[in-house]
Amino acid sequence: MTDTQSTSYEAAFAALQEIISKLENSELSLEESLTLYEEGKKLSDQCALLLEKAQLRVSTIGEESQITSEV
Numbered sequence: 001m002t003d004t005q006s007t008s009y010e011a012a013f014a015a016l017q018e019i020i021s022k023l024e025n026s027e028l029s030l031e032e033s034l035t036l037y038e039e040g041k042k043l044s045d046q047c048a049l050l051l052e053k054a055q056l057r058v059s060t061i062g063e064e065s066q067i068t069s070e071v
Contacts, residue, residue, distance in 0.1 A: 007043075009050040016043040 007015070019040040023033060 007046065009047060009054075012043045012046050012050070016040055016047065019043070 019036050022028070023036055023040070028036070
């Protein structure tokens, strides 16, 4: 996975799980392990960012509905 910026949360999370599995269950060279770790870190950061954006959207929707119900 090269372009993690345009990946959905589900795809990024699945790729992250695959990387974790490879790191846990494979006899990899140090360089291969480092490369997978770096990719996993990027995917983890992307997942966290996407979750933060989703939480903000939910909060915004909740605030908007509260305002409209008060009017």
